[in-house]
Every structure is written in C-alpha cells, then in structure tokens.
Amino acid sequence: MLAGVAALGAAGAVGATSACSRVATADAGDGGQLLEQLRAKGTVRLGLAGEQPYGYIGKDGEMTGSAPVIARRIFKELGVDDVQPFPTEFGSLITGLNSLQFDVVGAGMYINPARCEQVIFSDPEYQMLSAFIVRKGNPKKVRTFKDVADSGARMATGVGYAEIEYAKEAGVRSVTTLPDQLAGLLAVEQGRVDVFAATAVAVRNVVKGSDRAEATPEVTPYLKGEPVVDVGGFAFRTPETTLRNAFNRELHKLKRSGELLELMRPFGFGEAQMTTITAKEKCAP
Secondary structure (H helix, E strand, C coil), X not given: XXXXXXXXXXXXXXXXXXXXXXXXXXXCCCCCCHHHHHHHHCEEEEEECCECCCEXXXXXXXXXXXXXXXXXXXXXXXXXXXXXXXXXXXXHHHHHHHCCCCCEXXXXXXXXXXXXXXXXXXXXXXXXXXXXXXXXXXXXXXXXXXXXXXXCCCEEEECCCCHHHHHHHCCCCCEEXXXXXXXXXXXXXXCCCCEEEEEHHHHHHHCCCCCCEEECCCECCEECCEXXXXXXXXXXXXXXXXXXXXXXXXXXXXXXXXXXXXXXXXXXXXXXXXXXXXXXXXXCC
C-alpha cells in the first residue's frame, strides 16, 4: 500500500507535465465534441484520487481500481482504447476537470446537488454506506455517527468526504481531515484518532492485514433526520452531454448483463452495492 502511494505521487508528477495536450471543452449547448476528439486521439485522461477501491496506483505502478476498470471497458466500446491515469488530490478533481487537466473523473465520486452545479454525472455505478476504522475490539464502542459524538471519540475522515457533513449532523464537534484511508488507518493504529470514517468498501479493504485496527459494520448516515444512501459516478464537464450520454448507454448495458458487478467484485463490491438510482435523482435539491 505504501508503494502504491509512492507510485501515485510519481504518476501525478508525470501527469502534471502533460497540460500542453489538453483538449478544449466544447461550446455549451451543442452537446460537446469531446467524444469525437477522444476517438481521434485514441486516449482519454482519467482523473483519479488514489483512493481504494475506486481508482489508485497499485504496487506494480499500474492504474487499478473499480473506476479505471469500468472506464477501460466503456471507452473501448466508445472507440477510445487508451485510458491514461491522472492522479490528483480528491479535493482537486472537479477543479482539475474543469480546467482541462483531464477529460473525465473516475474516482467513485458521490453525486450530490452541490457537485451537480459544477459538473455533470453519469448514472451511478454503485451505492454505498459508511463504515469506521477503529482500534481492535472497538474500545469506544462506536457503531453510529451519534456514538462518535456521545463518546467524545476523536474522529477523522478524508478531505472533501461526505462523512464530514454526516458527523456534524450527528453532533460531532471536531473532525480531523487526512489525505486518504491509508493515512486514516495509520492514525487509528498509532492512537492519534479513535475513528476514521469513509465508505464501507474502502474501509473494509484498507484494514485487511492490520493487527491493530478493524472495520465496523456498515453505518447509515443521516441528514435532516433522514437516512442517506450515497451513490458514486463518473464526472464530466458540463457542456459534454454527448460524451456523458454515450457513457451512460454503455454503463446501462453492463448493468443489464451483470458484467458491471463482475468488473467491480474483485475490488470488494457485491450485490448490495448495485443500484438503479439515477444521477438526476441525486442531483435534485
């Protein structure tokens, strides 16, 4: 895992030097020409955030994760054979997309109204609840965000993660932000925080092999008193509806055939993470 983080940094440095190859976004209103431009180039640049299991650089230095695997499958059907990773920080993904650093965000990004004002999303490829990384035996006995607040447990989560809002809603007074789940695991193992909150699949994956930390069962977050089930999808620049719509058509083919689950299963996803929720539903205020 540490090798993967190091490789991510190296790959990010390489990607940062390729700004001269940016493809200009299309004029609003015509559906965009990016799909045709990508077909002509034969390459699509995929923004990812080094977050397991969605998109990260593995120990072998190669891009892996559920989102890159899906992207390779779909873009091949769209006539674009090469998917080029462009790692960056999660909080920089939308800015990087809109400033033409890459063409598509494939980081399992949660779809919500605030983000829908900045980008357009594919329909989601998964749905997800949260979970906590805690010390072995869960000494603070936290099972919900309210437990975190009531116990006074020191909580951390990732920069820009939805869990920040869920914690505040539950009354957690202070939330530390860390770069990713690996940093969260280390912080819990070393006793610097009591809880690290993230998506359930990511939490389960990152604690594998740890003898000092464990994952809690899935946690249902609440906003305004209502339970929340988050969904994640690919993000595109707002004018590029032609590309987004073509991507959606291929995504729905994978859903109907069952191939989507088979592509995602090696990264810890199961039937419970498959969803029929649409981006339109999650973008509604």
